[in-house]
Amino acid sequence: MDGMLLKRMLRRPWMLLVSFAVSGTLCLLLCLLIGYRDRQQAHLDEIRNSYEIKAVVTDLRGTKSDNLGLSRRYTDFLLDTENGIGAYVRDLCLTKTFMELSGSGYAAVVGVSDERCMDATDRRIGGDWFSEVKDFYNSEEMICLVPSSDYSRHAGQEITLLLQDGYAMDKDRIETYTFRVVGWFKGGAHAVYIPYRTSQTIAAHLAEAPSTDKASFTVKDNAKLDEMLEIAYKRFRKVDPSRTDYDFALTVYDKQYRATIASMEQNLRRTSLLLPLIGLLGLGAGFLLGLLGTRGEVRIYALMRTLGMNGFGLFCSVMIEQLFAPLLAAAVIGFIFKRPLPTLIFFGCHLVGCALAVLRPVSVSPTRLLREQE
Amino acid sequence: MEFLKADNLTFSYRNKYQTVHAVKQVSCSFERGKAYAIVGKSGSGKTTLLSLLAGLELPNSGAVVFQDVPTGKMNRDRYRRDHAAVIYQNYNLFPLLTAEENVLYSMNLKGIRGKTARLRAKKELEAVGIGPEQFKRFPTQLSGGEQQRVAIARALAAGNELILADEPTGNLDITNGDQVVSILLRLAHEENRCVIIVTHDLEIAAQADEILMMKDGVLERDA
Numbered sequence: 001m002d003g004m005l006l007k008r009m010l011r012r013p014w015m016l017l018v019s020f021a022v023s024g025t026l027c028l029l030l031c032l033l034i035g036y037r038d039r040q041q042a043h044l045d046e047i048r049n050s051y052e053i054k055a056v057v058t059d060l061r062g063t064k065s066d067n068l069g070l071s072r073r074y075t076d077f078l079l080d081t082e083n084g085i086g087a088y089v090r091d092l093c094l095t096k097t098f099m100e101l102s103g104s105g106y107a108a109v110v111g112v113s114d115e116r117c118m119d120a121t122d123r124r125i126g127g128d129w130f131s132e133v134k135d136f137y138n139s140e141e142m143i144c145l146v147p148s149s150d151y152s153r154h155a156g157q158e159i160t161l162l163l164q165d166g167y168a169m170d171k172d173r174i175e176t177y178t179f180r181v182v183g184w185f186k187g188g189a190h191a192v193y194i195p196y197r198t199s200q201t202i203a204a205h206l207a208e209a210p211s212t213d214k215a216s217f218t219v220k221d222n223a224k225l226d227e228m229l230e231i232a233y234k235r236f237r238k239v240d241p242s243r244t245d246y247d248f249a250l251t252v253y254d255k256q257y258r259a260t261i262a263s264m265e266q267n268l269r270r271t272s273l274l275l276p277l278i279g280l281l282g283l284g285a286g287f288l289l290g291l292l293g294t295r296g297e298v299r300i301y302a303l304m305r306t307l308g309m310n311g312f313g314l315f316c317s318v319m320i321e322q323l324f325a326p327l328l329a330a331a332v333i334g335f336i337f338k339r340p341l342p343t344l345i346f347f348g349c350h351l352v353g354c355a356l357a358v359l360r361p362v363s364v365s366p367t368r369l370l371r372e373q374e
Numbered sequence: 375m376e377f378l379k380a381d382n383l384t385f386s387y388r389n390k391y392q393t394v395h396a397v398k399q400v401s402c403s404f405e406r407g408k409a410y411a412i413v414g415k416s417g418s419g420k421t422t423l424l425s426l427l428a429g430l431e432l433p434n435s436g437a438v439v440f441q442d443v444p445t446g447k448m449n450r451d452r453y454r455r456d457h458a459a460v461i462y463q464n465y466n467l468f469p470l471l472t473a474e475e476n477v478l479y480s481m482n483l484k485g486i487r488g489k490t491a492r493l494r495a496k497k498e499l500e501a502v503g504i505g506p507e508q509f510k511r512f513p514t515q516l517s518g519g520e521q522q523r524v525a526i527a528r529a530l531a532a533g534n535e536l537i538l539a540d541e542p543t544g545n546l547d548i549t550n551g552d553q554v555v556s557i558l559l560r561l562a563h564e565e566n567r568c569v570i571i572v573t574h575d576l577e578i579a580a581q582a583d584e585i586l587m588m589k590d591g592v593l594e595r596d597a
Contacts, residue, residue: 003487004471004479011470303466306430307480307532308455366454367430369466 002317009321015293019325022285023350027330030278030346031337037271044264051260053219055089055232055252062239062251067097069167070212074248077235078215084235088228089217093117096199097213098206100192101174102162107190109144109163109179111199113137117214120187121145129193131183137195144179145193151184161192168207175206225254279349286326286353293322294361298368305366315362322354323347375442377568378404378427378536382436385422396422398591399436406535409562409569411579414588420572421540423588427570428460428538429453440536455483458536459529463544465521467513473499473524474509480532498527502557519550526557530565537561537569543578555581 009016057074058065075094077084095118096111114137115121121129133143146154160178164171185193194202203210219225229252236250237243294301297318304314327347334343385397396419404410404427412420425431426438429450437444445453454460459480467476477495481487486494499509502523513521522542529537539558543551555571555578562569562583571582579585587594 002482004475004482007475008468008470299466300468303468305451306428306454306460306466307528308451308453308483310449310451365430367425369460369462 005317005321009324016325019289019293019322020329022289023282023326024329024333026278026281026285027333027343027346030275030282030342031333031339033271033274033278034339034342035337037268037275040264040268040271044261044268047257047260047264048222051222051257053222053225053252053254053257055217055219055250057215057236058239058249058251060237060239060243060245060247060249061241062249065216065251066214067166068213068215068248070215070248072210074235075212075215078217085228085232088220088224088231090220091116092217093215094196094212095214096196096203096211098163098165098199098202100161101164102160102176104159104161105190106146106161106192109161109177109192109194109199111194111196111202113196117216118185118193120185120189121193127186129183129185133182136183138197139195140197140201141195142177142179142198143182143195145183145185146181147189147191148184148186151181154181157181159192163202163206165203165206165211167203167211170207173206175202177202219252219254222257225252225257279345282346282349283353286350286355287357288353289326290322290354290357294318294358298361298364301362302364302366302368305364306369311362315358318358318362319351319355322358323351326350326354376403376439377406377441379439380423380427380436381439383423383426383433383438384435385419385426385431385433396591397426397433400588400591400593401436402586402593404536404568404570406568407562407566408583409559409571409581410584410586411582412570412572412586412588413574413576413579415574418588419591420588422591423593424460424538424540424570424572427536428458430460455480455532457534458538459532459534461522461525461529461537461539461542463541465513465518465525465545467521467524467528469513472510472512473504473516473520476513476524477528477531480528484532494531495527498531499524501530502527503553517550518545519547519553522546522550522554523557526554526561530561535567537567539569539571541573542571543573543575551575551578 056065057068057070059068078089078092079086081087091114093116094113098109100106100109112118115123115129119125120127129145131145133139133141136143158178158180160176162174162176164174179192179194200210219228232250237247239249239251301314301318330343330347334340380400380402383397383400386393386395400423412423414420426433429438429445432446437446440453440457468479471479474495477499478491481491481494504520504523504527508516508520516524537558542554542558546554558569558571559581561567571578573579
């Protein structure tokens, strides 16, 4: 930088201070606003990623989610990753219940596809279970979990149970099945849990067409919720309390999620709208500071021109003088907040405003001084 | 080769109310080593003629020819920076720069910087009677005469051969005015520069080598 220019600037400390303070404040405001927006965005992303949207298959009126008797047409659709919605779901819970009629003390045998299907095994809500067979829920073996209170009695043994499927065409069909006890579940429910796939094999045997009593899942990727719903509603219907026909609906508990996201997105949009406003303020501040800084300096500029400085040189010189403090302020704020791009954009706006203000005074005719004298 | 020539210059401009024909078909020439005085009443066009000679304005017709090149065909910013220096009645120093820095400024524009520039500024300031104790003073801390001498030093330091002074003693008392005039005459006679002084003071004009009388934009030469 020209030594004379620097001296001129330093001898107008108030102008430097005002420029620094105004630009610094606006730049700070911009960085804080961007920080706020980024935090909002991060929070929104966190909600999108962590919010669990549950979906349950119900009857068409939405009043019943158990004992549905879902055929494989529906369960396969939930599992199919290509033609169904298998790729969009996680923690899929499918259960199938058989009545136990042997008088063993167990009222039912329940096929479960995941530990989250039953409260007694769901560790998130205090349930617990154990299986000596790895991947119990995906097994197709004739194995079972018994209540923990019975485990010591049955451990390593087999139990024989007399099962009936409530959805069998032939209501009198009852069969005996033997299961190896491989573990326990918490609580004293009068039931035996078997793998879901095993239950489907049994159901196919007892009722010709296997069915599922209950189906629920969690949406895997909330960002693809609408995409998932579009596919899901090709097979399932929407809940309609006025309908009584036999079909199944998919009830998705997304109301709260959508309300939360909508509210956050609205806040984010509002914040984002403020950003160009700060840019405009930067432009305005550049213009006003440019006017203030060049006020009363026109004679000096005319003198510079008279001494042989060309118009462009004068413009550059005045711009450097006017932008030194704002550049310093933007650099300091940008460095502190680690936001080089926004501060650069702010400085660009400031520069444009300043250039607009400076153009007129630096266009002064070099004859002005002589004319004044005349 | 003529040093500076005004060739049939005509210049008019429009103010709020009318078109002013400030200079009408003026022709004259100027040599190095001489001091010229342009005299005339207010509004006679003498300052306009000076601004044409300084390359601050271009004539509507005719030409200002400096060393055989019309100023209209040269870079006039460079012409002012390298050849023609203007001294004003109201000094026109940079208020935020000291006396020495004002002189250094015109040298910086020519690319002369550092120790060379400082030594030359010192020499030129001392040549016009500004002592070292005044070098660091700002224009407001100097008297009118001192300010005008700093303005002359600024013109000299840049090494310009053509010095154009518009009423250089207009704001000075007689003593200071005489000092400034004698400096300007010395520049012409001892340093072989061409000095053109616009004045309405006939006593100052009488000290010049040649007097040019302007009347209603027309030049009337008086030997």
